[in-house]
Amino acid sequence: MSILGNRVLRKEDPRFLRGEGRYVENLPLEGALAVTFVRSLLAHARIDGVDATAAATLPNVQVFTGADVDAGPFGPPPFPGLNPGMGRPLVATDVVRFVGDIVAIVVSEDRATGVDAAELVSVDYDPLPAVVSPQDAAKDEVLLYPEVGTNVACRSGSPEHDEKLFDGCDVVVSGTLVSPRMAPCPLEPRSAAAEVGPDGRVTAWLSTQTPHQDRMVLAGTLGLDPAQVRVVAPDVGGGFGAKMLNPEEVLLVWLARRLGRPVRWTETRSESMVALPHGRAQRLDYTIGGTRDGKVLAYRLDVLQDSGAYPVLGAFLPNLTALMASGVYAIPRIEFEGRSVVTNTTPISAFRGAGRPEASQTIERALDAFAAELELDPVEVRRRNFIPADAFPHTTVTHAAYDSGDYEGALDLVLRSAGYEELRDEQRRRREQGEATQLGIGISCYVEITNGIAETEFGEVEITPDGGAIVRTGSFSHGQGHETTFAMIAAEQLGLPIEKVTVHKGDTDEIAKGTGTYGSKSTQIGGMAARLAADEVVEHAKELVGDYLEASPADIVLDPALGRLHVAGDPSQAISWADLAVRASADDRLAELKASHEFKAVPTFPFGAHVAVVEVDTETGRVELRRLVAVDDAGTLINPLVAEGQVHGGIATGVAQALYEHVVYDDDGNPMTSTFVGYAFPSAADLPSWETVEMETPTPVNALGAKGIGESGTIGATPAVHNAVVDALAPFGVRHVDMPANGENVWRALEEART
């Protein structure tokens, strides 16, 4: 029986549950100096001077300013269309561009002294006007980079408007949706350490998702040969897309080389809230048009992306929003224009979903607004526009080549599971009785893209002297359970028990190559690479067994149930992996039982449907999420238990954006939500238990049939909950509520509708 598709408990959990996880912060690193960053308290200012005299009087304290750092700038990354003139000095020298920008570095023997010294560093600022809203930035009145001449960091789509786009439409509806800026809030904040070895090579221990890519960027930014840099990522307590390389990690390596001593830095929570890149922060203006019977004919989307002070991945994300603009619907005409602008705020990067949630948040709100205008059930309007299940592969007018799907099937399943008709009955009853607490029912149907830029991943499998196996992968698990699921994949191919398979990751000296983990691509490319490497090991094993049994390798077969190799049709003389490893070791041939593979594939398109049920107190605006029923189809599941965990976490993030989280700045660019007191990061106690329903539509793109699941819940949940809140308020004439749809925003929407 196959181990794949079983709810195998996570191999890594005992380590974490016993507190035996190894994070950068608790790695033994003798004699490590503490690093503290001095950060700007102003959003936009010229630096007239940095005085470190007082700080340097504290025992064993050294202070470095931008003038000392002979490396950088950092970025912008080489994405097509990104303005190359908007690089970030590793330490600000002339100008600070957001609260949290690095203005000096303090190095001390212990962390407490470093914090004291940082407070004594005096920076002479000459304030400049701060540009906080992307709409203001787009006016190009105050420029963050005067030498560049514009605040626009990147353009996507086309500024051309087709006057005839909405021709033939009986009904045209417009609206604006702001996808609130979110802080990623990993449980483990960022942490980095670095040390130069006796051979002059530098090792950087990073809390990251992408060790191999980090090695290249570190080497590139510091002018080093990549062979001189080793990156090790130990256990990582969450990344959510944001833990990619930033100036802080580069500076740690620079300091270790400069000082010849090991150094370590771990972010505080409030530092993480301003300095770790944020996510989302898109303003989306939409117009949707169609026929009176609910057929959508045209859709226009204008995106204004806030990129924060220094453009990194976030500035590029409208390209993904454009690609996924059509959602699960066959829309014949779509126009898209995206502009990404710099503002005096924390940089925007990837955050769970990265560019795709914004697309589904908008098309799903637009569909509901269109249905409301037509006075049709939102379910009915969706049915009239789905890409049908027999139309795959299907390429949308925005050039997304969907691999496989059954969008109506997912909707049917979720409606049945939620008891949609009964919910509508209950809603009708409350409306008729004029109850203060109204019921809202929200639907979302989504499709998203995983392995979005068709990447390659590395996998290696090696039989160990005891007949077990090591899987080495270029993917990097930071909460996704790869130690279990990748072991399952290799165990399946080798016919070994999962206990005999160990997964190694995250050390660039041990693992030859890798792209890392983001875009929910690990299973479909990293898992496939491991699988194909395991298959090659089996082929090599057949050679060896052929030699030992004096038979042709072509006649040798693997019995996957017993993990033994024998001549086809003659299992009496079989050799187990354990026996083979012993014999091969004795003959000095164990190294033959090792193979590596690089797997490249096109993107896959997971999809699903969510139903959210909310209660809204129409007197106070208070919203309570009662239920969230979710169908998330990621193709064939390797481990439904792990996948379900991914969906649970993903939904929590999606609900949090719909109802709670929002990074807020005042007009001068001061962050108002830089601790968990001010930032509404929900805990499990704030959320109901999710009702997840399995559905598996394999992809033809890889032999596992697997698509990604890591971000799906997030993408499906936000629009379902958002739609539910608006639905609850429909009888009051409310057609729109800003996210997060919290008590205040709901109350405002109600007041506006009443007046």
Ligand code: MCN
């Ligand atoms: N899985 C499966 N069957 C599938 C697909 C996935 O059993 N068809 C399992 C996998 O084997 C894997 C897990 O689900 O163990 C997630 O796999 P996948 O969807 O391939 O995603 P990645 O491993 O590439 O993870 C990335 C994704 C992203 S982009 C973000 S953001 C995210 C996420 O995963 N950040 C997370 N999940 C997170 N979970 C935790 N705990 N912490 C984060 O920071």
